[in-house]
Amino acid sequence: MKATIITIGDELLNGQTIDTNSAFIAKELNKIGITVFQKWAISDDENEIKEALKNATQKTSIIIFTGGLGPTNDDITKKTLASYFNVGYKRDEETLAHVAQIFAQRNKPFLAINEAQADVPTNCTVLFNASGTAPGMWFDDNGVKIISLPGVPNEMKHLMTVQVIPRLLEAFTLPIIIHKHIQTVGIGESFLAEKIKDIEAEMPENVKLAYLPNFAKVHLRITGKGENEIELEKLTSLYHKLIADRVAEHVYSLDERSQIQVVSDLLIEKKKKIALAESCTGGYLSQLFTSVAGSSGYFDGGAVVYSYDLKHKFLGVSNDLLNSVGAVSEECVEAMVKGLLNVSTADIGVAISGIAGPSGGTEDKPVGTVWIAVGNREKMISKKHQFFKNRNINIECSVVMALEMVRVFLMKE
């Protein structure tokens, strides 16, 4: 089963907006065994929309539009769909009540232009949009499903998850799809492939392995496609276990959670609080922890100690140490953790100090040299990493490796 994604909006064509919607839609479709044939970004233009719709109808059985559903004149998707199907409008009372309520809550006048958001082409099924004012629409054109969703990401995501996926599962006889995950860290894609090539080679046709690399991490996704759910669960579980066992030393998760979520969950489970001392990562790891809602329960805070002075003042790292071995050293990161645990009541301290680049490298400590220490009041682990030449890549990799060191440390607690 194949789908075409058509994103509508001038802002996608002038470079103002980066389209993240279509990647989300593609992922959701993939999960239920629907492949995306192509993605087209077109402008808010009636002829372009109609031509794209005609073309897509000839190529795929599912067409998903996003965008062009706002109340203003430049949004013409709904009007164009009504004209394409040569139908008039009906008023959706549930949507009308919902939109009226939103305006009442915001103390804004409810104008005719807003009321019209509840009017939809007579031949469509309304996809009720609890997250916004523009309803989604579902059309059946001789078996081809045509779906129109708002372009606002959280509204699109809501409708895609709650309305579109269940209806697609109902409308089509789709194969059963089972995904299994193995997330690894600290080993390159090609080395990983080399380690498991015999397992990969003997996988049957209906089981696929995808490598999804992301900085120092590789996410392995096993996808089984079939008709018998029990058989398929057995088969995918077998390969999941075979691969997970083979690369066990590099695995940080056997499910889909993000790395920060894995570590956060572990902190909650082990009832530990963490504090950070960041130099070259400049607050990035703190920001990552606090991006998780509820992090105040286990994240104490930290120090962004870019200067020698703050390393000394906030964390008590001695000037002698800094002037002798320097900030990018085992001694310094360990002193940073000790200082952190002196000041804070956190159970675990993490320190990162390195040379992110582009400048600042020396022969001994080239750009990409990063020391990381993780410790509590009894023990400490520190490790030197040699990353790359690129500033952003070095910052990303530092954070990934620090989180992995925290995870390993916590597992032994």
Add this chain to the structure above:
Amino acid sequence: MKATIITIGDELLNGQTIDTNSAFIAKELNKIGITVFQKWAISDDENEIKEALKNATQKTSIIIFTGGLGPTNDDITKKTLASYFNVGYKRDEETLAHVAQIFAQRNKPFLAINEAQADVPTNCTVLFNASGTAPGMWFDDNGVKIISLPGVPNEMKHLMTVQVIPRLLEAFTLPIIIHKHIQTVGIGESFLAEKIKDIEAEMPENVKLAYLPNFAKVHLRITGKGENEIELEKLTSLYHKLIADRVAEHVYSLDERSQIQVVSDLLIEKKKKIALAESCTGGYLSQLFTSVAGSSGYFDGGAVVYSYDLKHKFLGVSNDLLNSVGAVSEECVEAMVKGLLNVSTADIGVAISGIAGPSGGTEDKPVGTVWIAVGNREKMISKKHQFFKNRNINIECSVVMALEMVRVFLMKE
């Protein structure tokens, strides 16, 4: 003049990769007066590539491909282009020497598969890729310019800027385009529009105004299109000045620099060092400062003080104060700045404390309440902001408003 952008790669269709390339390309084309007609994402499939190329050739005079130029078998763009034009290959010696050198530097064996990266269709002009191993290619098909670029973002950007734009300017008689910028903060798009509607209404046909909103900021871009550069410079400067004067109190930049760059440049100019104390923004502002290479010259560091305990321990905020007025208060952010300037030798301190949400709000201090203080050892400015219900939006807005307060503070120094 119109262009079609065609991105090639299965990773764009299964949701694994978010396409940022095409937005960059669109922006660069727009700057020189070329409009993007449509963007198509297609898979690494010979027939799809050929069909897309045929369609695009009928619609636009410029076609830009990205992706599918790697050395492995799944990358077929080059092969498909040679087959489309029915031509053989020639070896580009400059590329060969360049690729050989890259492999020598990395101490990797230089295989036939890598040598083949220097082979290109006989009818193409090579776009030398100093940033990578796959050369770009430029074809002329009866006046239609067909350009193939690698999908790796930094390689694509390099070729687009250094090779493609200059050649397009030479190949076509394009109108002269002049852009002027007015970047505002703390005023909504619709209020801004209301303030300048009379100026906007009297703009001539060839001068356009775009509103580019981004959290608490709106970037106004004035674009003039014409044939006489001197006239056009006069005309766009006139509207630039009229609008900039009208909304002066909200303007933080009259050029294209990012907000963090504007503030960083000002710190350098005024020879001031800055330190941060972040609560609800959790290190995001620190991370933003340190994302600018060279920031160690003016960024001292900061404290991410999520807990009461660290507010007290790192910054000396008294427990009495925290227990009476709470962390989200004028008293607290001012005490945080004072504490920061006590510990650090920085000239300017910034403190942010608020309730980002989703939980933690009270009747007095609902989610979205954020206090920000900026001060030096003589004076202090603090301000309460009321943002929104969404955690990420609140964090983003806090950082934007803190940077604006720093800018205003520095301007008065």
